Amino acid sequence: MVVFACQRDSFQKEFSTTVVSCKPAVVKNDDSKIDVPCYEVICEDTILFPEGGGQPYDLGEMNGVPVLKVLRRGAEAVHYVEKPLEEGAPVKQVVDWKRRLDHMQQHSGQHLITAIADATLGYSTTSWWLGEDVSHIELDTNKLTQDEVDKLEASVNEKIREALPVYATVLKDGDPALDSSRTRGLPKDHIGEVRIITIAKVEANMCCGTHVSNLAELQAIKLLGFGKGKKGKTNLLFLVGGRVLSRLDKMYKRELELNLLLKNGPDSHTMLVDKLIKSNKAINKNLQNALKDCASLEITKFKALDPKPKFFHHCRKEAEMDYCNFFIREFNDPEVLLFLAIGEGAEGHVVLFGPPDLLQDVGPKVADILDGKGNGKGNRFQAKVKDLKALPKAVKICEAACHASAA
Template sequence: MVFYCQRHCYDTKYTTKVVSCKPAKLDTLVDGKKKKIACYEVTFEDTILFPEGGGQPDDRGTVGGVAVLRVVRRGGEAVHYLAEALEEGATITQEVDWTRRHDHMQQHSGQHLITAVADDLYGYATTSWYLAEAVSHIELDTDKVTEEEMAKIEEIANQKIREATPVSIVEYEASDPKLKEIRTRGLPEDVVGPVRVVTIKGVDANMCCGTHVRNLADLQAVKLLHTEKGKGGRILLFFVAGSRLLRYFGECVGRERQLNTLLHSCPADHIRLVEKNQKDLKTCQKSLREAFKDLAVCEAKAFLAQEPRPPVFFHHRRDGDSDYLSVIINEINDESVLKVLTAGEDKGPGTLVVHGPPTLVAQVGPRVCEILEGRGGGKTRFSGKVMRLGKRKEAEKYVLAVMDSSVTES
C-alpha cells in the first residue's frame, strides 16, 4: 500500500479514521537503557506519518493531540504506537513533526542524488545507506574513493541542485516490465500494492518508499565530509544536506571560535598549535614520570632508613599510579616487610597494592580491598581497583590488629 504521506510529502496535517486500537508494549531506550513501555497499537484508514523503511526512519508527531512514539510498516499497514488510546471508528487529525520530516526528505533525496552521480561517474554502486541523526553515510561497492573523486561527485551534485532539477514520483504495478529498467537494491518480500519510482530528471530513477523533495533546489546544498572503511572491503561515504548542512556548518564555526580563544590564534594556526601542544605534553609527561620515579625511590629509602624499621609500611599518594607503587616495592626489595600502598583520590577510583609475606598478603589483601570497596586478587602481590580510599584509616587499623595478633601468637 502507498500511504498518504508518500503521495503528499509536503502536507503536515491529515484527517482520517481509527481502524483499530489495542494495548501493546514497545521496546524503547530510556536513559540509554532498553525498556518496554506500555502504549497502544493503532491503525488508521490512511496516514500522514511515514513508517520506517527504505533506510529512512519513521515520522513523529501527534494524532488527535496524542504523541506518536513510533510508526512501523507491517505488510500493507502502517502501525502507530501511541501514548494514549483512541476510540475505534473516531475521526481524528494527524499532524507530522515537520522539522523531522523535512530533514529526512532532504537527506533521503540527497542520498539518491549522490548515489546516482557516484555510479554514473565512477561505477560505484550503492549497497546500503544509513540516515543518522547528525551525519548520514552511503555504503559504496568500492575499496577506495579519492579526494579528487569526492570533489567531483560533490561538484556535480551541487550543480544539479543549482539547476533546480525536478523530482517526481510515479507509481507502477509490481508486474510492470518498466520496473526492470529502474535502479534498485531490491524490494521487501512483504511489499503490498503499487511500486513507487522516484525520478530526479535527467539524473536517476530509483524504486523507493521514502519521502522526498519535489525539487533538488529544496536541498540547498550537499557536502561530502569524509570516507571510512566499511565491511567487505566497501567504503562508507559520509554526507550532510539541506538544513542539516547549515547546522553542521554553524557547529563547526562555534568550535572554531572556541579554539580561537583557547589557542589565542586564528584558524589557520590551529593544527600547528595543537601539534605543538601535543609534543609539549608528551615531554611534560615524560618528565613527570621521571619525577614520580625519583619520588618513589626517596619514599622507599626514607622507610628503609627508619630505626627500628616498622614491620608494615603504609603509603598513599593522591596523584600516584600503579607504576609509582611498583617502584616503591622494587626499591624496598624485602618480602618480609608488609607494604600496603594506595594511590588515587579519596572519593574516586584508585589503586591498591599489598605486597609482602605471602601468608599475610593472602590474609589482609582481600579484606583491605573490601574495606576500600574494590575488587582484586593475587598472592605475594595483591592488586585491586578500589572506590573508597577515604577509608584508609579503617584499613590501616585492621592491618595493625592483624599484625599485633600475629606477634602475640608467635
C-alpha cells in the same frame, strides 16, 4: 501497494482522516527497549510515514495525542499512540515537520550519493543507515580513496546547484519501466504497485520513503569520511541540508571557545595545541622524575628505621603506575607489606607488594573496601578502584593483618 498521503505529498504537514480501529497494545521504546503500554490505531489514510526503505518512522500527533511510533504492517500503517481514539471518528494528524524534513533531506541525499557513486566511481550501494546525527551508505568496495570522496562530494553538490526535479511515480507490477529502476529488492510482503523516485537526469529508484521535490531543497551535502564496513565493503559517512548547518554551527562555536582559550585565531590552533601537548609531556616527565626522587627519600627514611616495621603505606595522588613500579624496585623488601596508592579524586590504583600468603588474604579485602577489581600473583597484587576515600579503612585492614602475622 497502498500509497499513503505522506507518499503522495511529502510536504503536507496536517491531514484529516478517519479512525478505522483502535485497540490496546504495547510498543518497545527504541532507547530503553522497554515495553510501553499504548494504543494501536489504524486510519483510512496517513501523513505519518511508517518505518521503511531505510527511513525511520515519523512522529507527530493525532487529535493532540502524541504518536510514539508508526510501523507498516502489510498494506496498513499502524500508529502507536498514548491515548485511545474513537473508532469511526474524524482525526487530525499533524506531523513533526522538523523531523520529517530532516529525514527527507537525508533520504534524498542518500539516493543522490548512491547514484553518483555508482555512475562515476562504479561502486554500488549495498545498504544505508539514517542515523540520528550522521548517516552512512555501505559501498561495495574496499578501495575507496579520499580523492574519490572529494570528487564525489563535488559532483553531488553540483547536481544540487542544478536544482534538478525529484518526483514520485507509481507503476503496476510488470511495467517495463521497472527494468530501468534501481533497487535492492522489494519487501517480502510487498504486493501490487511499485513506487519509483526519480531524480531528473540522474536515476530512477524503487522506494517507499518521503523525499524532497527538488535537489535544491537538499541545500548541501558534506561527506565526512569513510571507514571499513562489512567484509569487502566501505562505509561512507554523510550529512545533508540542515545537518550540515547544524554541524557548522557547533564547529564555529567550538572555534570561538578555542580562540579565547588559546588567545589566537583558528589558523594557529593546530600549532598551539601541538605546542601545548609537547609542553605538557615535558612537564609531566619532569614531575614523574621529581616524584621518583621523593620516593627514594621516603624509602631511605623507612629503611633507616630501627626496628623496621612490617608494614609501609605510601600515597601519591599525582603519580602514575610507572611510579609504583619504580617504588617497588627501589624498596625491594618482600618481607614487608608495602601498600601504594595513586590517583586523583575517588578513582585510582592500589598496589600491594610483600609476602604472597599475606597478599592472598588482604588483597581481595582491600579491593572490596575500595570498590575495585584486582588480581595478584606472587609478591604483587594490584587493583583499579573507585573509592579512594575509603583508603584509611583499607590501611587498617593491612596493618591488622601484619600484626596478626607477626604474633
